[in-house]
Amino acid sequence: MSLNDRDALAVLHAVIDPADGNGLIGRFYARWFSFEASPRDLFPPDMAAQRATFAHALNWVYGELVDQRAEEPVAFLAQLGRDHRKYGVLPEHYDTLRQALYTTLRDEVAEAWTDAVGAAAEQSLNLITGVMRGAAEAELSPAWWDGTVVEHLRVSRDLAVVRLQLDQPMPYHPGQYVNVAVPQCPRRWRYLTPAIPSDDTGAVEFHVRAVSGGLVSNAIVNETQSDDRWRLSNPHGGLHVDRDGGDVLMVAGSTGLAPLRSIIMDLTRWGENPRVHLFFGGRYPCELYDLPTLWQVAANNPWLSVTPVSERNGDPAWAADYPDVTPPRGLHLRQTGKLMDVVTRYGGWGDRQILISGGPEMVRVTKAALMAKGAPPERIQHDPLYR
Known part of the structure; x- marks a missing residue:
């Protein structure tokens, strides 16, 4: 047997x-x-x-x-x-x-x-x-896709946006993640999530935060240069929005925004969508690095609402060296506090499709807080916490 x-x-x-x-x-x-x-x-x-x-x-x-x-x-x-x-x-x-x-x-x-x-x-x-x-x-698809870094933007002390041009387009679903190898750390693969939907031209964008002790993430944020050659492996993950499944709550901590941003951008292809309420959190206001882009998307898509959340009300002195990410009027007012506390302050969200993305601990505590408020666990999606 x-x-x-x-x-x-x-x-x-x-x-x-x-x-x-x-x-x-x-x-x-x-x-x-x-x-x-x-x-x-x-x-x-x-x-x-x-x-x-x-x-x-x-x-x-x-x-x-x-x-x-x-x-x-x-x-x-x-x-x-x-x-x-x-x-x-x-x-x-x-x-x-x-x-x-x-x-x-x-x-x-x-x-x-x-x-x-x-x-x-x-x-x-x-x-x-x-x-x-x-x-x-x-499997008939390539074992990997190679690409060239065309832009590296240092948007905060430990945050970077990296844009690549792949040698050939890589098919993936919005919200999926891929394994990435960079020249500074040979044979050390790290999971990253594209922040834009799959592009027929081979363009791809990643948002990366340097993790304390993280060799690859620190190399990406601090050492990446234009013309670096990266290698990407097959996509994984099933994070998604069912357009017929009712309204949506999205909770993004820091660069956990990337998969949710990709899904949101993909939804803009349709004129009608379920309502999507995105809570985007960081430690400081300056770390809400993508608010201008989110404002532009929300301004043209009335189904999208964005609430910025920062744990602290003001920025540290080092933030003066980085771009001002304050968006024009149009988003919800920025809330101050722990992301999970702000989200659950609005209710249990049990009638929504719920997508959570961020660090493992942020995902755990946010999921637990939502379930304590009555959100059914089967309605909550997140990537594997050990990837």
Whole structure:
């Protein structure tokens, strides 16, 4: 029965700690690279982020298998296989990957390993590697898209807008995110979200905030120059607005504005849309960097309302060095306070489609605050918090 043996699958699931990328997952990668040296050169020197991402992914897949839900894991694994082409992973690499993961799971389970657990491990790893390899081999789209930086705007001390011209257009849905590699940090991929819909000319725009300790984000904000060559991988994510699904609440923290901005710009193609109320938050008023653009969109699309929110009422001294982002009259008055507090001050929004975008902690607390006010969780969308 193997994949139907929930007890055996639960034993495997129990040893995969999503918060411990240095444990079982670290031992898996070490064993894989000992079996076959060539995959090591495909990944960045510092494997911490890669291990953490894989730990979360593997934990989720086994959780779904325990609950006997295979449809979403199969779709996820297919996307993972297509996406791994960007590293240069070849079909034959999946054989040693499967062998290394099986051996690592067996060692971790130790005395709890039985014939039933072994069969579940064999069948589940056949599924994982088989779907990934099959999807990678069947995919006809490019493994990556290359592009040239044409503009780098420093809009705040730790915020930058980067515009690229891709060598060929990249198809993606508004709200999706992509993996990006920059020349300053070879083989270190970082998820970024295009801030404009897919463009037939190959134009794409990203909004990036430097994260404390973030090697790639700091390099993008502080070191990016025109003519730098970037590489983008396949799009991910399902953040979207159903135009027949009722009115919409959007909550954006800092550069979390990017996917919601892309969706809003895509909606302008239609004359009629559900009402969209966007709350756009930052620490200081000066960090509400895109208010002039949002004002222009709202001025021509009466279905869009924008409420700016800043945690502090005034700007710091360093803000004098950056562009004034105060929009013309026409937006709602700027509110002061925590973004989640301002949003929930207006009610529970339980009758809306709700899209939240920003840092993981901002998304967690905003979602919890809205649910506490009565918003149904199934109406709330956000990207995976571990990406």
